[in-house]
Amino acid sequence: MMKKLAMGIDIGGTNTAFGLVDEDGNVVAEGKISTEKFRYYDDYKPYINTLAEAMKEVIASQPECELIGIGVGAPNACIHTGEIETPANLWKFEDPTDPRPDSIRIFKFVEDLGKHFEGVKVMITNDANAAAIGEMVFGNARGMKDFAMITLGTGLGSGIVCNGEMVYGSDGFAGEYGHIAVASRQTGRQCGCGRKGCLEAYVSATGIKRTAFELMATMTCDSELRSIPYDKFEAKMLSDAAKKNDPIALEAFERTGRVLGEALADLTAITSPEAIILFGGLANAGDFIIKPTHRYMEENQLTVFKGKVKLLMSGIQDKNVAILGGAALIWKQYLEAVIENY
Amino acid sequence: MMKKLAMGIDIGGTNTAFGLVDEDGNVVAEGKISTEKFRYYDDYKPYINTLAEAMKEVIASQPECELIGIGVGAPNACIHTGEIETPANLWKFEDPTDPRPDSIRIFKFVEDLGKHFEGVKVMITNDANAAAIGEMVFGNARGMKDFAMITLGTGLGSGIVCNGEMVYGSDGFAGEYGHIAVASRQTGRQCGCGRKGCLEAYVSATGIKRTAFELMATMTCDSELRSIPYDKFEAKMLSDAAKKNDPIALEAFERTGRVLGEALADLTAITSPEAIILFGGLANAGDFIIKPTHRYMEENQLTVFKGKVKLLMSGIQDKNVAILGGAALIWKQYLEAVIENY
Numbered sequence: 001m002m003k004k005l006a007m008g009i010d011i012g013g014t015n016t017a018f019g020l021v022d023e024d025g026n027v028v029a030e031g032k033i034s035t036e037k038f039r040y041y042d043d044y045k046p047y048i049n050t051l052a053e054a055m056k057e058v059i060a061s062q063p064e065c066e067l068i069g070i071g072v073g074a075p076n077a078c079i080h081t082g083e084i085e086t087p088a089n090l091w092k093f094e095d096p097t098d099p100r101p102d103s104i105r106i107f108k109f110v111e112d113l114g115k116h117f118e119g120v121k122v123m124i125t126n127d128a129n130a131a132a133i134g135e136m137v138f139g140n141a142r143g144m145k146d147f148a149m150i151t152l153g154t155g156l157g158s159g160i161v162c163n164g165e166m167v168y169g170s171d172g173f174a175g176e177y178g179h180i181a182v183a184s185r186q187t188g189r190q191c192g193c194g195r196k197g198c199l200e201a202y203v204s205a206t207g208i209k210r211t212a213f214e215l216m217a218t219m220t221c222d223s224e225l226r227s228i229p230y231d232k233f234e235a236k237m238l239s240d241a242a243k244k245n246d247p248i249a250l251e252a253f254e255r256t257g258r259v260l261g262e263a264l265a266d267l268t269a270i271t272s273p274e275a276i277i278l279f280g281g282l283a284n285a286g287d288f289i290i291k292p293t294h295r296y297m298e299e300n301q302l303t304v305f306k307g308k309v310k311l312l313m314s315g316i317q318d319k320n321v322a323i324l325g326g327a328a329l330i331w332k333q334y335l336e337a338v339i340e341n342y
Numbered sequence: 343m344m345k346k347l348a349m350g351i352d353i354g355g356t357n358t359a360f361g362l363v364d365e366d367g368n369v370v371a372e373g374k375i376s377t378e379k380f381r382y383y384d385d386y387k388p389y390i391n392t393l394a395e396a397m398k399e400v401i402a403s404q405p406e407c408e409l410i411g412i413g414v415g416a417p418n419a420c421i422h423t424g425e426i427e428t429p430a431n432l433w434k435f436e437d438p439t440d441p442r443p444d445s446i447r448i449f450k451f452v453e454d455l456g457k458h459f460e461g462v463k464v465m466i467t468n469d470a471n472a473a474a475i476g477e478m479v480f481g482n483a484r485g486m487k488d489f490a491m492i493t494l495g496t497g498l499g500s501g502i503v504c505n506g507e508m509v510y511g512s513d514g515f516a517g518e519y520g521h522i523a524v525a526s527r528q529t530g531r532q533c534g535c536g537r538k539g540c541l542e543a544y545v546s547a548t549g550i551k552r553t554a555f556e557l558m559a560t561m562t563c564d565s566e567l568r569s570i571p572y573d574k575f576e577a578k579m580l581s582d583a584a585k586k587n588d589p590i591a592l593e594a595f596e597r598t599g600r601v602l603g604e605a606l607a608d609l610t611a612i613t614s615p616e617a618i619i620l621f622g623g624l625a626n627a628g629d630f631i632i633k634p635t636h637r638y639m640e641e642n643q644l645t646v647f648k649g650k651v652k653l654l655m656s657g658i659q660d661k662n663v664a665i666l667g668g669a670a671l672i673w674k675q676y677l678e679a680v681i682e683n684y
Contacts, residue, residue: 270522
């Protein structure tokens with residue numbers, strides 16, 4: 001029997017990475033193309049052609065294998081329609097004064113890529129959902145029916161699994177936990193989504209940086225962080241400073257953990273997950289962020305949930321989670337069909 | 343063929359009502375016993391015996407019918423274990439200084455009632471979940487795969503359905519949307535759960551009453567409500583006053599609608615429901631509560647969700663929803679099994 005492989009694709013703003021993934025989550029061959037080179041609206045079609053060619057080369061490198069499907073993780077992607085809808089950092093109009101409305105920027109990704117791979121199943125979902133499915137098929141959520149994945153990157157993404165199924169919602173866009181209110185909608189921090197008070201404005205690489213700068217204003221202590229301008233500041237500098245007991249860095253993690261912990265207690269009240277899995281750049285800060293998050297989550301749990309919910313790090317953090325997530329979309333369906341026909 | 347009926351049971355603090363429900367949601371026979379008479383811990387066993395006897399009489403009144411199961415809606419009930427865990431208003435210790443810990447008040451309801459009905463399937467879930475399933479099988483959520491039910495009574499209950507399945511969570515207690523934070527956990531209103539800032543402390547019959555009393559302190563206008571003491575105040579008085587354009591009543595609905603609308607926008611971001619269905623005493627205030635809730639929900643939606651989510655009144659509001667909900671638990675399983683074996 002030919003070895004079965006699923007292709008996972010991760011569409012990022014800089015690069016599009018893809019790889020062939022076996023049933024155990026090993027990436028047996030991979031490749032990438034620049035997304036940035038194709039960043040404007042009119043570049044979308046050439047982008048698809050370039051991506052398909054590059055994928056075919058990688059597939060050709062594995063002649064003994066059968067491709068069971070192509071799974072894609074991308075921002076603003078909808079599993080129901082197969083489209084990427086008005087993504088913030090992809091395929092914008094080259095001229096910012098372009099009179100066309102932003103709403104026409106809907107890209108039929110599944111259909112367009114699928115034309116290059118006839119007879120092959122193509123699926124797409126947003127990156128956080130793909131990460132959650134990757135965790136369910138290959139990572140720390142294996143065997144779990146109810147869990148949530150929180151990705152802490154530039155923003156805060158989430159993928160929620162209930163009864164063993166991804167929660168996509170009626171329109172395919174569910175799981176936007178980064179955009180619940182954790183502060184007043186009138187006076188909270190501005191969020192990239194155009195509103196105020198969203199969780200992601202407080203808890204994300206950008207959110208903790210904003211907190212650090214707020215603390216430089218409210219606290220009077222010395223800190224090495226005071227020499228870094230906002231433009232040059234990266235969240236990683238906070239972990240480095242925290243290791244040296246920098247009081248502003250430590251307080252920034254404490255406050256970020258408080259907001260996240262309270263929000264995870266609320267998520268528990270809504271979906272009662274077996275575990276909440278953290279993933280991404282900010283999650284790499286380890287105990288600095290995990291410990292206060294866990295403490296505030298427990299402090300704020302409704303009595304019935306106290307001590308029940310595991311707070312875990314991703315089990316596929318070190319691997320290319322987005323490629324694994326895309327491939328897991330395909331593997332999950334494939335394995336379920338096998339079980340059903342057994 | 344004998345007509346098939348499911349028994350639905352609603353365990354309230356005052357009465358336990360039950361009825362035989364056909365496939366179309368008609369209650370063909372019903373009965374009730376006092377719950378209050380059996381309100382102490384040691385009354386639980388006699389309560390079960392009395393309930394079983396009363397149910398048997400009602401069943402005997404329908405000799406041409408087949409009982410396909412017994413479904414129960416009750417506070418703090420867990421579908422996985424079949425137990426009612428430490429309910430606030432049922433089977434408390436008679437002596438408040440009783441040295442036994444509250445945690446022993448776990449009642450094996452499914453097992454204990456089931457002994458009286460050998461071979462009959464018995465299921466239990468909490469009242470808001472039962473209401474949601476009632477809405478899905480008999481009410482306004484028929485055909486919906488993704489929706490949420492919000493019950494606005496003394497407290498705020500919720501039942502969330504994703505991918506056509508009730509979200510029970512890993513421990514069976516999911517759907518506590520009344521206990522998410524809508525104000526500071528440090529300085530928000532005290533909630534019956536022992537914490538501060540919960541949604542239900544603002545949005546519920548009790549919550550809107552608290553808001554009205556806050557407004558009597560902050561506003562200086564005349565209002566007929568100023569003559570009513572807190573102890574005698576009922577939420578219904580606010581609808582009556584609002585009809586006469588009472589400024590405090592109108593502002594209380596406005597503020598309650600704002601908190602609820604913002605919270606429903608957050609619920610949308612998490613689960614992206616096709617509809618959110620409101621049910622219960624406060625929901626009876628009609629447009630006074632629906633209009634501001636809908637306005638603030640839309641104002642606070644993430645762009646992708648704007649204009650998508652229907653805000654509906656319950657379709658079984660006038661019927662005995664809790665009996666229908668319990669029976670629907672059974673009917674849903676029964677009908678799914680029929681389809682699967684077709």
